[in-house]
Amino acid sequence: MTARISDWRMDHVAKQVNGGAVIAYPTEGVWGLGCSPHSLSAVSRILKLKNRSWDQGLIMVASSIEQLKPFLTGLSDEMRDQLERDWPGPVTYLVPDNGCCPLWIKGTHDSVALRVSSHPVIQDLCQRLNSPLVSTSANPTGRVAAISPLQVRKNFPAGIDAVVPGTVTDRRSVSEIRDLNTGKVLRTRNSG
Template sequence: MISACLVDDGVIAYPTEGVWGLGCLPTSAQAVARILALKGRSWEQGLLLVAADISQFEDYLVGLDNDRRGELETNWPGPVTYLVPDNGVAPWWVIGNNTTVGLRVSDHPVVRALCESTGPLVSTSANVTGHPAAVTSLQVRQYFGARVDLLVPGQLGNSTGPSVIKHLVSGEKIR
């Protein structure tokens, strides 16, 4: 049911480590456009991808040196998103105006199960830009109503907010 929804350019809401997320398949420009419209967010900012394990990101990691790859392997899975140099694999509607792509390997059981069945997903916090991220399924419904195709049941993990974002090359902490 969830996979079919995603293949049909669907947008889902699901619990993550710290907040509810909105997601879709990264190959669906239509679904990405829907997420951006729901959030009131510009495409230029880009979106991140989440996966069940690092092997799902192999194509995105081609060209990384062993030290950078080692940092990813040390810190994943977990609530850390890395901005990795774009090697041309990620679609423009995912990276926006950036030269990097945001990647995260989740340790949340719902996210991992989703990605194990579908591959990497676009993932962004479930909120309208400028408002707090949803921390309950009720808040997701209050923000988006029926404009989200499917709400995946589950509980948040133990983090207290969205993932940390770090630039892999510079080491700069963005969030």
């Protein structure tokens, strides 16, 4: 957890992310790959590492709803209430795109995948960045998601600029994905 990570180290990782780095870090359930959502080159590197198409889109995680505010304008009160009930936590919502999200994040979708994480490493890093972070599981497409830093290194022997110390905090499964418009669960915590 971040209690064991020095401020200097976390500041250094934040500077790396702002400079276009690709990092690996623990989340609630599995290890993730991340970068700044503002860096097309870093997002492209993640997609290449995972052998994933850009049109699938990526998740953005944040430390607070406030950090996601630009992507939440135009939502109904009921939708906002739903987000506030489930966040922070391991639930990703597909939120209708209001035109604010870059194409390289949302892919070909008319929605944006967003989550406010309860994980202390993500909380700390996003606060230092004052920005959301791209988040995708640390595995090549079609392989099992990493649940340890060792598995991250095995999955990606090269191409990651930093591995943030920490551990997963929950059931070792990917986040649930729900459509905010319909309430439909598109991925459960046990799938991946």
